[in-house]
Amino acid sequence: MRGATKGAIAVGVFLAMAGGAGYGMYAMVGDAGEGGAATATAAEVGSGPPTAAETLTTAKAFLAAWAAGDARAAADLSNDPEATQYAVADYRTKAHITRAVITPGTPRGALVPFTVRAEVSYDGHSKPLAYASSLTVVRGLTSKKPLVDWQPAVLHPQLRRDEKLRTGTPDAPPVRITDRNGKELTADAYPSLRRILDELRARYAPRAGGKGGTELWIEPALADAPKRTLLTVDPGRPGSIRTVLDAGLQAAAERAALRYQDASVVALRPSTGDVLAVANHRTDGFDAAMLGTTPSGSTLKIVTAEMLLDRGLVTADGPAECPATVSWYGKSFRNQGGFSLSGASFGTAFARSCNTAFIKKIKAVDDDAALAREAREVFGLGLEWHTGVASFDGDVPEVAGAEAAAEYIGQGRVRMNPLTVASVIATAKTGVFRQPVLVPADWDHRPVATAERTMKPEVAAQLRQLLRQTAVSGTAAGAMAGVPGPKGAKTGSAEVDGRVNPDSWFTGYGGDLAAAAYVAGGGHGGEAAGPLVAAVLKAG
Incomplete structure (x- = not known):
């Protein structure tokens, strides 16, 4: 006293x-x-x-x-x-x-x-x-x-x-959220998961079981301000939500994202669609990895290449025109650095990320809506995904003229994020779209999106050949060195208004693990985003 x-x-x-x-x-x-x-x-x-x-x-x-x-x-x-x-x-x-x-x-x-x-x-x-x-x-x-x-x-x-x-009693019982192996996931240990963990609790607390405890708290003056707990009288019994995340890969993705400001990474398993890691390093706390809406550059050429292969307009070993520039509806398109390739195969043009080789084919396609349909019907982009938390599932809209040509190389009105780009390469790896999920769909019986078509086996085989060539001898070779096979990759650089340097994109797979990364203003995909993806693939 x-x-x-x-x-x-x-x-x-x-x-x-x-x-x-x-x-x-x-x-x-x-x-x-x-x-x-x-x-x-x-x-x-x-x-x-x-x-x-x-x-x-x-x-x-x-x-x-x-x-x-x-x-x-x-x-x-x-x-x-x-x-x-x-x-x-x-x-x-x-x-x-x-x-x-x-x-x-x-x-x-x-x-x-x-x-x-x-x-x-x-x-x-x-x-x-x-x-x-x-x-x-x-x-x-x-x-x-x-x-x-x-x-x-x-x-x-x-x-x-x-x-x-x-x-x-608090509004909901305490909830313990774990990875696929039962390891608890907390925002202190994995800061990038804060938004996801909060949303999982808000969505699934009633299904998680558990019993509410008793607390003494300070009721804030503002309705949207958080309560401040002063004393836990009875902790109650926490409920449990098991995700398909992998704590080890999540830690690797968090470390990788820290290399750059405004960097985001997603890793998933192609054979199941399970999201294994989601990481962001941003000052604004925005979950760009799952909610971002920005052009993904040449990583979208995976979708364009599949469409051209499916229509029989190209083959992996067949010839391709790759001039320094090409024009469509009055808009000029060029290759990064102004390079050209003479006598190259389509596989080489893909591996070197030749923009003009793709836009050269738009006249033969003769259908401005073809790419948008392929993105939706084969790769599941733009469908209503139900991952377990809020996510943006990509948008390749139907456009015409010069805008259609821009979409062939992932520019224009294309909107993607690391989640959707990782899903694209996972679909290319298996030939089947499997909607990404954070929480197993059968846990809450929610519907998952399914694509209208799967790839033809011969198309899927050639697409994997293109991705392997890119990873072994193309623009992704430097970053993918040391990643165990079978492997494939694609680089991307997206020009965004107001930025001096283009955004850096990269996606790749090694075995049954795929990942995608984005670095705002990072420049060439292989130089900034590429090492982030490689670090995650090696950790897996």
């Missing part, structure tokens, strides 16, 4: 008396020393700042009324009676704080520190509560009596204006 044995307030302690209505009743006992009788009627009308005696007497009387649960008496000793009465009454009836022993300390001028030792009791569970606070005694503006200057912090030092103490 800090200061309770010093000076003239040596007798200022509260002792338990017989209780009433389940709430501990306390009074102050002592001699008629400097403080005089500690009653609500002891205050004298005066002028100027309260004297030491007035400060002590008023503080003792106020604390005694509060400890006894006498909200009316406490209000009469405050300069804001209405707020005080509600707060002291709520302390017992809504915060469920009982058996309060409030001990004053040594005053420092008009400020009187005190300690509270009490008990929070709710729904058959109790737990001790102890804290220190203080009050200030001032002269009433009209009554001229010494009064407690009411502030919410008098009741508890962490309370701010219009905030309240409340005890009860």
Whole structure:
């Protein structure tokens, strides 16, 4: 009892008396020393700042009324009676704080520190509560009596204006979220998962089982502000949500993303569509890995190449035209750095990421909507994905003219993110679109998107040949060195208005693991995004 044995307030302690209505009743006992009788009627009308005696007497009387649960008496000793009465009454009836022993300390001028030792009791569970606070005694503006200057912090030092103490069961039981192997996933250990973990709890807490506990918390003044827990009375029994994430790969993806500002990475398993890792390194906290909507550059040539192969307009080993520039509907398209290839195969043009070789074929396709349909019907882009959390499932819209040519190389109105790009190369690897999921679909019986068509086996084989050539001897070779096979990859650089350097994109697979990465303003895909993908593939 800090200061309770010093000076003239040596007798200022509260002792338990017989209780009433389940709430501990306390009074102050002592001699008629400097403080005089500690009653609500002891205050004298005066002028100027309260004297030491007035400060002590008023503080003792106020604390005694509060400890006894006498909200009316406490209000009469405050300069804001209405707020005080509600707060002291709520302390017992809504915060469920009982058996309060409030001990004053040594005053420092008009400020009187005190300690509270009490008990929070709710729904058959109790737990001790102890804290220190203080009050200030001032002269009433009209009554001229010494009064407690009411502030919410008098009741508890962490309370701010219009905030309240409340005890009860939280809105939902606690939820433990784990990876595919049962390892707990937390935002402290895996910061990139914060948005995903919060959303999983919000969506699936009722299905996760568990039993709600009991907490004492601070109810915020603003409806959308978070509650602040002060004391866990009963932790309850947490529910459980098992994701298909892999904690080891998640850690590897988090480390990889840290190499660049504004970097995002996604890893998934092509044979199942399971999302194994989602990582972002951004100052704004945005989950660009799953919610981003930006052109993905030449990584979309995987879709364009599959469409051309399916229509018999190219073969992996057949010839391809790759001039330095080409024009379509008055818009000029060029290869990065202005290179050209003479006598090259389509496989070489793909591996070197020759833009003009693709746009040269748009006249033979003779259908501006063909690429959009192929993206949707074979790769599942633009369908309504149900991953378990909010995600953007890509958009390759039907356009015409020069915009259609831009889409062939992943520019124009194409909108993608690392999740969708990883799904594209996973579909290319297996020949079958499997919608990415974070939570198994059978856990909550939600529908998953299915593509209208699967690739023809001969088309899938040639597409894998193109991706392997790119990974072994093309623009992705440097980044993919050391990644175990069978492997394939594709680089991408997307020009975005307002950026000096293009965005860096890269996607690749090694065995039954695929990944995609994006670095805003990172330049060539193989130089920035490529090493991020390679690091994740090697970790798998």
